[in-house]
Amino acid sequence: MKKMNTGISNRIVLVSAYVFLGGISLLTLFPFWYEIVASFSSSRAITSGEVFLWPVEFNTVAYQRLFDDGQLIMAMGNTIVVTIVGTVLNVIMTIMAAYPLSRKRLVGRNGLLVFITISMLFVAGLIPNFILIKSLGLMNSYWSLWLLGLISTYNMLVMKTFMEGLPEEIEESASIDGAGDWRILLQIYIPLCKPILAALSLFYAVGWWNSYFNVLLYITESTKLTVMVKLYQMVSRVDDNLLNNAGGNDAMEQILLTPEALKAAAVVIVVTPILCVYPFLQKHFVKGVLIGSVKG
Amino acid sequence: MKERLAVESRAGSHVVRSGTNRRSAWRRMVQDKHLYLMLLPVIGFYFLFKYIPVVGEIIAFKDYRFVDGIFGSPWVGFKHFQMIFQSADFWRILRNTLVLNLYSLVFGFPVPIILALLLNEVRKNWYKRIVQNMLYIPHFMSWAVLGSIVVAALSPSTGIVNLVMKKITGGETIYFMADSFWWPIAYTISGIWREAGWGTILYLAAMASIDPQLYEAAKIDGAAKLRQIWHITLPGIRGTIAILLILRMGQMMDVGLEQTLVLQNNSVLGVADVISTYVYRVGLQNMNYSYTTAIGLFQSVIGVILVLGVNRLIRLSGERGLW
Numbered sequence: 001m002k003k004m005n006t007g008i009s010n011r012i013v014l015v016s017a018y019v020f021l022g023g024i025s026l027l028t029l030f031p032f033w034y035e036i037v038a039s040f041s042s043s044r045a046i047t048s049g050e051v052f053l054w055p056v057e058f059n060t061v062a063y064q065r066l067f068d069d070g071q072l073i074m075a076m077g078n079t080i081v082v083t084i085v086g087t088v089l090n091v092i093m094t095i096m097a098a099y100p101l102s103r104k105r106l107v108g109r110n111g112l113l114v115f116i117t118i119s120m121l122f123v124a125g126l127i128p129n130f131i132l133i134k135s136l137g138l139m140n141s142y143w144s145l146w147l148l149g150l151i152s153t154y155n156m157l158v159m160k161t162f163m164e165g166l167p168e169e170i171e172e173s174a175s176i177d178g179a180g181d182w183r184i185l186l187q188i189y190i191p192l193c194k195p196i197l198a199a200l201s202l203f204y205a206v207g208w209w210n211s212y213f214n215v216l217l218y219i220t221e222s223t224k225l226t227v228m229v230k231l232y233q234m235v236s237r238v239d240d241n242l243l244n245n246a247g248g249n250d251a252m253e254q255i256l257l258t259p260e261a262l263k264a265a266a267v268v269i270v271v272t273p274i275l276c277v278y279p280f281l282q283k284h285f286v287k288g289v290l291i292g293s294v295k296g
Numbered sequence: 297m298k299e300r301l302a303v304e305s306r307a308g309s310h311v312v313r314s315g316t317n318r319r320s321a322w323r324r325m326v327q328d329k330h331l332y333l334m335l336l337p338v339i340g341f342y343f344l345f346k347y348i349p350v351v352g353e354i355i356a357f358k359d360y361r362f363v364d365g366i367f368g369s370p371w372v373g374f375k376h377f378q379m380i381f382q383s384a385d386f387w388r389i390l391r392n393t394l395v396l397n398l399y400s401l402v403f404g405f406p407v408p409i410i411l412a413l414l415l416n417e418v419r420k421n422w423y424k425r426i427v428q429n430m431l432y433i434p435h436f437m438s439w440a441v442l443g444s445i446v447v448a449a450l451s452p453s454t455g456i457v458n459l460v461m462k463k464i465t466g467g468e469t470i471y472f473m474a475d476s477f478w479w480p481i482a483y484t485i486s487g488i489w490r491e492a493g494w495g496t497i498l499y500l501a502a503m504a505s506i507d508p509q510l511y512e513a514a515k516i517d518g519a520a521k522l523r524q525i526w527h528i529t530l531p532g533i534r535g536t537i538a539i540l541l542i543l544r545m546g547q548m549m550d551v552g553l554e555q556t557l558v559l560q561n562n563s564v565l566g567v568a569d570v571i572s573t574y575v576y577r578v579g580l581q582n583m584n585y586s587y588t589t590a591i592g593l594f595q596s597v598i599g600v601i602l603v604l605g606v607n608r609l610i611r612l613s614g615e616r617g618l619w
Binding site for chain 2: 122
């Protein structure tokens with residue numbers, strides 16, 4: 001009798017877990033789905049609340065307008081440049097830091113590690129960084145972004161831990177064969193590090209793609225802005241209008257200047273590349289998180 | 297005497313060994329010159345972009361003007377710090393920083409644990425994988441994206457939330473993002489939306505390492521699922537929970553700048569203005585460099601104290617510290 005009870009209660013727990021998780025995941029994704037649906041609907045249908053699960057008055061005007069206007073597309077090009085160059089620089093520098101620091105024989109290794117990890121603890125504020133970039137004359141140059149974000153110490157330490165885990169005999173036998181440090185690194189270690197390199201490149205690339213605050217700080221020329229800043233400006237402009245005339249009819253009119261469909265289409269365009277690489281992302285990211293946590 | 301000799305000879309041999317060590321250390325450094333060459337740009341980076349800005353923090357004790365430079369500007373001692381503690385602004389942004397953090401902690405911290413407990417019960421692997429993949433997605437989105445979705449969804453005139461609510465209840469329009477009651481709620485929930493799924497990873501890993509025999513034994517004893525969760529799964533991840541909780545406490549002075557900035561607007565600054573956004577707005581846009589650097593410095597000093605304290609706590613609890 002008791003056994004049957006626990007059987008039933010177990011089933012209830014299990015079923016509710018399945019249902020609840022399914023519901024939560026749908027809820028998590030619904031806002032994205034709604035953006036897609038809204039981007040293909042007419043602004044009229046959106047503002048009258050007819051749009052919910054499927055596009056109403058299906059059209060692609062929003063996309064056409066964004067492509068005709070060209071600003072978002074140009075910003076997309078900028079983001080691609082920032083992302084690709086930034087990631088390449090990141091990966092090169094991370095390897096050049098992680099490989100020597102993973103050699104236990106290196107004299108002064110501990111001192112260097114302390115030098116680097118202390119910088120994780122004492123992080124300079126916004127203003128000193130800003131003054132530095134200004135003094136270096138890097139305002140409005142992507143180098144301000146790339147240089148400030150050249151190495152993520154955390155990623156570098158993950159890479160170093162990974163390299164330490166490779167057997168030392170590999171290096172020894174290669175150096176007996178007369179290979180120099182650069183060749184050992186390029187021809188032996190980098191191929192061995194492929195999985196972790198893939199993960200780190202994705203880490204970095206997603207970071208570049210998504211970042212907007214640094215661009216907001218250091219890039220002021222509108223032709224150089226990235227797509228996330230454009231998106232942010234779309235949001236904040238609407239917002240300010242809403243505040244200046246809170247509640248009035250003017251606010252209503254001004255909001256319509258950036259129709260909901262247009263904003264939704266912008267979101268969809270910006271998000272699509274991330275969704276395209278998502279299958280690789282989540283696999284590598286999960287691995288990265290776990291490696292990082294083991295390291296502590 | 298013999299003993300002393302022995303000690304001396306031991307000491308002597310030690311000196312000799314360290315002498316050869318030093319010589320061979322030099323030789324090893326020469327041998328490894330390419331490794332140092334690789335490290336050169338790395339050290340340059342850390343020096344120029346991590347350490348120099350920390351030195352730049354001294355403008356908190358000066359009246360900084362760009363033309364005079366960091367070193368040319370006059371010292372003013374603790375003037376800016378006195379101004380900070382006397383200003384109402386400061387106590388407002390400090391309170392907001394702590395309150396928003398507290399909300400995220402109280403409401404946001406348990407969510408990944410609950411999700412992980414549920415996911416752990418799912419035996420159908422394909423279902424588990426789908427749910428996980430869906431829950432992780434927001435983590436990969438920029439706050440510029442998530443923020444614009446949130447702001448659009450909560451808009452009083454065109455937002456889906458208001459439209460749906462009006463259809464169901466026929467009630468008043470709510471200005472979610474312009475209301476100091478609703479704003480922190482929207483802030484907290486959007487934070488949970490982005491990070492809760494992602495936060496399950498470490499808990500799931502901890503649950504995977506629980507000995508399956510414990511569950512077998514519990515089953516034989518007739519323990520129901522809920523009892524197994526309570527008596528086996530939860531204790532099994534207690535260590536992980538403790539560490540993550542303590543780590544979270546170490547970040548009480550930081551509020552996600554990008555999230556706050558994109559969600560914030562002028563009518564909710566009373567509850568939405570935090571230290572970092574204040575430094576950005578008043579410091580950079582109004583060019584109050586020294587004053588806001590002082591605020592930033594105060595924030596990071598408290599932050600460092602918190603992290604050090606947290607590390608001590610972790611060590612006291614018998615776990616390996618952060619360093």
